[in-house]
Amino acid sequence: MATLNYPKIRRAGRWFDVRRRRLGMWAYTLNRITGIGLVVYLYLHLGVLSLLARGQSSWDSFVSLARSPFYLGLDVVLLAGILIHGLNGLRIALTGFDVGVRAQKALFGILMLAAAVALIAAALKIFGD
Amino acid sequence: MISMKMLEIPLQIFRYREGEPPHYDIFTVQVADTAHVIDAMDAVWATRDRSFTFRRACHHSSCGSCSLRINGVEKLPCITRVMDVWDGHAPVRLDPLRNFPVVSDLVVDVSAFFQRMSAAGMTITRSAEPSLPLSVDDLAATGVLSRPVEVPESLSRFNRFENCIECAICMSACPTMATDEKFLGPAGLAAIYRARQKADNPSDVAHLLGLADGEHGVWRCHSAFECTAACPQAVDPAGKIMALRRELIARRFKVAARAAAVVPRTRNYSAPAGPTKHGGNGA
Amino acid sequence: MSVPHVIVVGAGSTGAATAHDLALRELRVTVIERGEVASGTTGRNHCLLHSGGRYCVTDRESAIECIDENMTLRKIMPDLLELNDGLFVALTEADFAFKDRFLEGCAACHIPARDIPVKRALAMEPYLNPATLAAVQVPDGVFEPFRFCLAFLATARRYGAVVRRYTEVTDFIFSGKSVTGVKVKDRRTGETETLGADLVVNAAGPWAGEIASKAGVSVPEVPTAGVMVTLDCRLNNMVLNRLNKPSDGDIVVPQRATSVIGTTSWTVEDPDLITIPPEHVARMISQGEQLLPPVRKVPMRAKMAVARPLIARSGVDAREVSRTFECFDHAADGVNGFITIAGGKTTTARAMAERVADIVCEKLAIAAVCQTRDVPLASYRLFYQ
Numbered sequence: 001m002a003t004l005n006y007p008k009i010r011r012a013g014r015w016f017d018v019r020r021r022r023l024g025m026w027a028y029t030l031n032r033i034t035g036i037g038l039v040v041y042l043y044l045h046l047g048v049l050s051l052l053a054r055g056q057s058s059w060d061s062f063v064s065l066a067r068s069p070f071y072l073g074l075d076v077v078l079l080a081g082i083l084i085h086g087l088n089g090l091r092i093a094l095t096g097f098d099v100g101v102r103a104q105k106a107l108f109g110i111l112m113l114a115a116a117v118a119l120i121a122a123a124l125k126i127f128g129d
Numbered sequence: 130m131i132s133m134k135m136l137e138i139p140l141q142i143f144r145y146r147e148g149e150p151p152h153y154d155i156f157t158v159q160v161a162d163t164a165h166v167i168d169a170m171d172a173v174w175a176t177r178d179r180s181f182t183f184r185r186a187c188h189h190s191s192c193g194s195c196s197l198r199i200n201g202v203e204k205l206p207c208i209t210r211v212m213d214v215w216d217g218h219a220p221v222r223l224d225p226l227r228n229f230p231v232v233s234d235l236v237v238d239v240s241a242f243f244q245r246m247s248a249a250g251m252t253i254t255r256s257a258e259p260s261l262p263l264s265v266d267d268l269a270a271t272g273v274l275s276r277p278v279e280v281p282e283s284l285s286r287f288n289r290f291e292n293c294i295e296c297a298i299c300m301s302a303c304p305t306m307a308t309d310e311k312f313l314g315p316a317g318l319a320a321i322y323r324a325r326q327k328a329d330n331p332s333d334v335a336h337l338l339g340l341a342d343g344e345h346g347v348w349r350c351h352s353a354f355e356c357t358a359a360c361p362q363a364v365d366p367a368g369k370i371m372a373l374r375r376e377l378i379a380r381r382f383k384v385a386a387r388a389a390a391v392v393p394r395t396r397n398y399s400a401p402a403g404p405t406k407h408g409g410n411g412a
Numbered sequence: 413m414s415v416p417h418v419i420v421v422g423a424g425s426t427g428a429a430t431a432h433d434l435a436l437r438e439l440r441v442t443v444i445e446r447g448e449v450a451s452g453t454t455g456r457n458h459c460l461l462h463s464g465g466r467y468c469v470t471d472r473e474s475a476i477e478c479i480d481e482n483m484t485l486r487k488i489m490p491d492l493l494e495l496n497d498g499l500f501v502a503l504t505e506a507d508f509a510f511k512d513r514f515l516e517g518c519a520a521c522h523i524p525a526r527d528i529p530v531k532r533a534l535a536m537e538p539y540l541n542p543a544t545l546a547a548v549q550v551p552d553g554v555f556e557p558f559r560f561c562l563a564f565l566a567t568a569r570r571y572g573a574v575v576r577r578y579t580e581v582t583d584f585i586f587s588g589k590s591v592t593g594v595k596v597k598d599r600r601t602g603e604t605e606t607l608g609a610d611l612v613v614n615a616a617g618p619w620a621g622e623i624a625s626k627a628g629v630s631v632p633e634v635p636t637a638g639v640m641v642t643l644d645c646r647l648n649n650m651v652l653n654r655l656n657k658p659s660d661g662d663i664v665v666p667q668r669a670t671s672v673i674g675t676t677s678w679t680v681e682d683p684d685l686i687t688i689p690p691e692h693v694a695r696m697i698s699q700g701e702q703l704l705p706p707v708r709k710v711p712m713r714a715k716m717a718v719a720r721p722l723i724a725r726s727g728v729d730a731r732e733v734s735r736t737f738e739c740f741d742h743a744a745d746g747v748n749g750f751i752t753i754a755g756g757k758t759t760t761a762r763a764m765a766e767r768v769a770d771i772v773c774e775k776l777a778i779a780a781v782c783q784t785r786d787v788p789l790a791s792y793r794l795f796y797q
Contacts, residue, residue: 011307011308012307012308014227014304014307014308015304015307015308019201020200020201020202021355022354022355022358023354024352024353024354024355024357024358024367025304025353025354025355027352027353028304028351028352028353028355031351091352092351092352095352095371096352096371096374097371097374097375097378098371098372098374098375101367101368101371102368104352104354104367105354
């Protein structure tokens with residue numbers, strides 16, 4: 001005599017509901033958000049590269065856009081996504097093969113710290129030049 | 130006569146009846162400050178609303194029936210003290226487990242869960258470690274050191290119940306459970322791991338590993354680790370899922386290695402005439 | 413001739429075992445339970461699979477029932493038990509003096525009991541009070557009351573029984589002086605329904621009086637509550653009992669990764685809501701500490717209290733009340749087709765059910781023999797499938 005739960009959010013949405021969740025779930029959700037972001041970026045990137053096929057002038061106009069501070073900011077966001085997704089991905093690969101499972105929280109902390117350091121250094125370089 | 134401090138606790142409880150949209154009811158009940166959340170739920174039923182339905186039986190974390198979400202987090206109300214979840218003014222929110230159909234109020238339909246546990250086929254008892262004490266929490270916190278024990282002559286070994294009480298808290302906490310209807314889930318996979326450890330014939334082992342390796346087995350886990358964090362019984366389902374993965378991968382390597390070892394021998398065209406070296410060294 | 417329909421009120425150990433026995437005898441059975449299975453007295457049980465040692469001096473009838481059922485349950489539910497035996501431990505001279513009577517009682521009740529050297533007892537139980545004067549080993553065991561009931565009900569369902577949880581009996585239907593059915597309310601939907609029955613068995617434990625009153629009869633029941641304290645740590649492998657007559661807090665039952673100290677005893681007005689007296693909790697800790705000194709260092713995981721369905725006997729203190737059960741045929745009160753089972757304990761639930769089922773079959777003129785001693789129980793997980 002069972003009936004369906006009345007969901008407030010659709011079920012796939014539960015991947016992104018981090019309310020009252022622990023570190024592991026934050027990592028899981030971050031990986032999904034950065035993953036989706038990187039896929040979107042991939043299409044944009046391919047689109048941008050196709051400008052090369054349209055000749056010198058369209059490429060040049062793109063490059064001048066790419067030097068604007070706003071775009072450089074987006075580059076930093078992109079880099080953040082790559083670092084988070086990549087380094088957390090390393091953690092997932094390790095734990096997924098039963099290496100360092102007990103230390104998964106510490107691993108997340110260390111890798112995200114490394115990501116933050118790398119990101120700050122890169123941001124300084126990007127905006128500094 | 131030890132005096133008891135009484136509290137007036139507000140509880141915000143998820144209410145549901147088939148065919149009607151769910152809502153929350155807020156009840157304020159009087160319980161002792163040392164009470165557990167299950168006592169407050171009892172007080173709601175006994176003194177405020179007899180139509181309030183919820184599951185419970187043992188009141189000491191052995192049956193696994195009372196599991197629900199307290200302030201959004203999966204817990205067993207029978208071992209959760211009211212003072213640990215109440216900040217003194219906002220109501221304590223009680224919701225049913227996620228990922229299960231709600232039957233009424235806090236009662237969920239656990240048939241799909243028990244189907245998985247039956248499929249895993251883990252016996253709920255196991256042989257016990259020859260040492261005491263046995264603690265679900267940090268031994269160091271109790272200041273009691275572990276000591277080996279002798280088993281009475283009349284018994285071949287001690288036995289005890291498995292850590293898992295089949296409360297399904299891990300299934301509620303798992304994000305993969307939300308999107309894969311047939312996922313064996315942390316409890317199912319942890320049970321397969323335990324059943325595999327206890328299995329004593331190769332066909333049982335093959336069957337269990339086959340389930341783990343299947344479409345709704347260990348590879349569906351995406352490392353949220355919420356299950357291990359939420360488990361009230363230190364089962365560590367995530368650890369067991371990863372351990373199963375390790376075994377599955379190791380077996381694949383062994384199979385591949387064996388296949389690789391056979392190939393050079395059958396291609397040994399330079400072997401001398403006469404009796405061959407087949408069956409010498411190697412597999 | 414159609415199959416007779418028996419309604420069993422209550423899905424605790426009594427109701428579950430009775431439904432199982434009747435279903436195996438091919439009667440049509442419906443179990444009506446207002447909450448979850450074992451949500452009443454049975455759920456908050458001390459989980460002790462009695463060897464009978466506790467009763468072998470003061471209540472031999474009980475003790476013999478216990479040891480027989482202990483052995484039967486080992487046969488029919490082997491995978492649902494912790495079987496590590498138990499120790500009856502003497503801590504004082506008075507305890508030590510009790511030992512001979514205890515061993516005598518065990519022998520008289522065919523309970524295998526073995527007087528073991530204290531040094532050996534301490535090697536098996538390193539946290540046992542080092543001042544132990546004597547230890548007697550008996551075949552105590554540990555079960556889980558919820559799965560116990562689920563296993564009986566799963567088997568009953570396999571034989572055609574229907575179990576309706578979250579359903580409560582609101583009224584009895586009469587035809588003249590005979591009960592011909594009950595009115596029930598589904599607590600989930602609020603819907604009411606009438607169920608016809610050839611016989612109604614009242615197995616509602618401490619609420620049996622409440623159910624009986626709906627049929628206009630009474631039951632001499634004294635709801636007697638008891639507190640148990642569960643520790644966050646398992647300090648003993650074997651059940652530890654005090655070697656003396658039954659008293660408060662004289663048993664520590666280990667289970668899984670906990671140790672459960674129990675119990676106390678006081679009469680309650682309302683079995684629906686019991687407030688746990690803090691002095692009872694304190695007494696459990698201090699009593700437990702006597703058997704296992706590290707008890708006080710271990711955090712408390714849970715505490716539970718529930719009313720036991722003890723049968724009143726005039727002029728006797730609650731603790732001396734026999735723990736055997738009784739079957740009240742309300743035909744004697746002028747109401748046919750209605751019987752109440754009161755008292756008893758989970759260890760002997762199957763035996764209780766056998767006698768109740770014999771009475772039911774006699775009343776319904778059915779020749780059917782009990783098979784529950786030999787039929788292994790189905791997996792408890794099947795109850796929910």
